[in-house]
Amino acid sequence: MKITDRLDELEDNIISAIQKDRMDKSIEDPKKENREYAACQPCSCQKKHSQAEFGCITCVEVYCKQCSVSHSTHKAFKKHRLIEIEEYKRLNESVQKYDKVCNLHNQDLMSYCNLHNSPVCVRCIQLHHSKCPSLVNIVDIATQLRPAHSDVLDKDFEEIDSTLKTLRQYTLANLADLDETSEEKNKSVTDYKREIELEFHAYMDHIDKATRGSITENISECKSKLIMSLKEIDCRREVFEKLKEQWKLQKYIATDEESFFAIRDIKELLRDLDTKVQYLIDTYLDTSIDFIPNESFREAMKALQPNLGQIEMVRKSSISISKLSMRSAIFKKAQIQVSGMSKAKTLEIEFANKFVIPSTKSKGNMLNCTTMSGKYLVVADENNRKLLIFNIENTTSFEFPTNHKPFDVVGMDDDIVVSYGDRNYIEIIRLSSKHIQKRNLGNSCLGLSVCDRNVFVITYPKGITVLNDQCEFLREIQMDVEGVYFLSVHSERLLYSSWKLGEGILFCSNMSGQQIWQLKFRSPHGVSFDRYGNIFVADNDSNEVYVISSDGKNIRTILSASDGIESPTSIFCDHIRRQLYVGVDRRKDHGILAFNMK
Structure with a gap:
């Protein structure tokens, strides 16, 4: 075996060991990393001991009652948001931490490759990204990314929230309408029956029973499908609320670099959720039933199937599903575009x-x-x-x-x-x-x-x-x-x-x-x-x-x-x-x- 091959093998073994060690640490009891918020931080700096009662999500510090009053009345901190210590503790302990180290080479992730949509370390650049034309420094874009994507993510959360609410509202209304539809369509069957019962009175009772049974069966099938749809919507709602809560925590607590990694993950999860919600829209069934009379009944009584007409599920036009059409979300892929400016009058071509x-x-x-x-x-x-x-x-x-x-x-x-x-x-x-x-x-x-x-x-x-x-x-x-x-x-x-x-x-x-x-x-x-x-x-x-x-x-x-x-x-x-x-x-x-x- 060549020396270079042995060195490569040794490097692979070291990397595998580092990855295993990091994975073992990642599954340790998260309670070991819980922070302490008992003491007021400004008082502790003055070697005083005061119980912390409030936390500032802007400064990321905790204060006693007296220090919180000074903090909130100071001109420079008037826009800072103070919350009670228990809520502050819950928010901080719930914020997801993101590893800023390359999984392959155990080196700091320093750059971001727009071509491959991936953060990379120095070793990644040497091995795989040396010819990529769009490498940028993560530190340079981290401060740009948070304000640029914050409003966009909020808007996407609001849009999915509105869509899920509307889908649920339509589904519940459809379920309520089905009972009224049953009575209405049964009346149609009765009216049609009266028109032809002189011609085949003896055969009528048998056919009437079969037809009404078909209505009940179709109504039951409609309800079953709508209930399944309702469960699916509620499931997506639960996922949405969790993501929304996670974004809320990251938005106020995490640093810019933590937000950089968080936004990528949240955008990817939102992309998946957006696809599933869009699927709910595309497959949404605004279901009812209808009674379609069999006009050839009079001409061929003996050849008829044992029913007065066909009972089938139809899509109503009273509620336009187009109202639920969502725009194409920009998080179709968790790709980060580095913001910049380019004016037509300064562009050069060679x-x-x-x-x-x-x-x-x-x-x-x-x-x-x-x-x-x-x-x-x-x-x-x-x-x-x-x-x-x-x-x-x-x-x-x-x-x-x-x-x-x-x-x-x-x-x-x-x-x-x-x-x-x-x-x-x-x-x-x-x-x-x-x-x-x-x-x-x-x-x-x-x-x-x-x-x-x-x-x-x-x-x-x-x-x-x-x-x-x-x-x-x-x-x-x-x-x-x-x-x-x-x-x-x-x-x-x-x-x-x-x-x-x-x-x-x-x-x-x-x-x-x-x-x-x-x-x-x-x-x-x-x-x-x-x-x-x-x-x-x-x-x-x-x-x-x-x-x-x-x-x-x-x-x-x-x-x-x-x-x-x-x-x-x-x-x-x-x-x-x-x-x-x-x-x-x-x-x-x-x-x-x-x-x-x-």
Whole structure:
């Protein structure tokens, strides 16, 4: 065995022993770590002995009655919150502690990798994250994170709270209505019976009994399902209350660094809870029963089944389940984005690379593109009916043939979502296994965009269809998409370019399709947001790329013909690599130009 191998084995054994020791300590009796809150801390500093009666959740100190009066009346501490010592003790002992040491290497977690959504130590960086472009210091972002996410988490708690209450209210109302429904539908059966009882009086008693039995059975089934639903809602409520209490404790007691780790865990738990609550909404059954008369009864008495009509559960329209539709929570993944500012007027661009795409045609290739995992560039080669997948580092590529001309592509995890322009469906291609799943949307599918793990599709002529990360239907944004081919979505904003009525217009609207602002261009094609909300537009006729501030008030040219921009058709901004990709439809030289953004 080589010395280096023995050293590696020794290091692994040491790490395993450290992990085991830490795990053993983590399961020790938590009462051993209970803090003492008996003595007033200011008095103790003066070598006095006073019983603590109050605690300040801002200062994280305990006070006797006299010191608490001085503390609360002091001008600098007027906004501090004092609570009784028992409540203060309970809050402090309930706050969850977070380990700031790497589980793999037993070193302090110093940095955070945005690419892999994970805190890392120095050893992690050396072994696995040396090429990651988005490493930041945890200390630098910890103070930003708490105020930035505090209000968001509070809002998410309030929204789930409201949704659970409404679901429970609807379910209880539905249970109450079923008893009245039973009487009403039985009356319908009786009325129908009277119309035909002269024709088959002898057969009527048998049929009447069977039909009423079916009503009772269906009512019982309805109630059973609703009671199960009610139990599920109450279960989610219990989980929600526990999470809410945990967040309340972290919010007032924990330090910034403790909050950094707590917010990640709470956001992950809330994401899971959000998914389960959304499932309750999607599967919610506002159940009733109905009586559907059998109109062929008179013509074929002997051939009839032994009932007067069909009894079935129906979904009532009196209560709109759309009222319960929750927004897409930002905690779909426990990912921390480092806040920052970038102004359109200070953005700098420099050429980085070129990805050549051979073409048998001289013009007319849209070349829409996207990136995956910060490693691959995927290009929709419309003219050659294939996807080209480049390695961004060395520009090597491989092909993925398609049955039709691919129009637009977006990437999400290991999946590529493709639209085909004149086809009524999109395809989801799993890159690792080459598995293809088709999703029919009923209308021509054009531009694509991904935001908060939702897929947005221009479906002409309906508007914009929104799908979840499994490409299942969520909702429809009804709007005029005549002449609209390109789309980008960011932070509750829709951005799309239109060539309607012979003029080019760039539109920015909210998530309901209501216009916020618009700008005129000669021939706007591809559009894209960067992570700060700045907007990039490729203008095909002017051979220029523009950057626009998020409010649409500031605009300037950042790329032109002198930079190799000829007939630009597509544009994509990679938030992780901080690169801008522009598709150029030159007469003899098609391809994607990559630029670094500073």
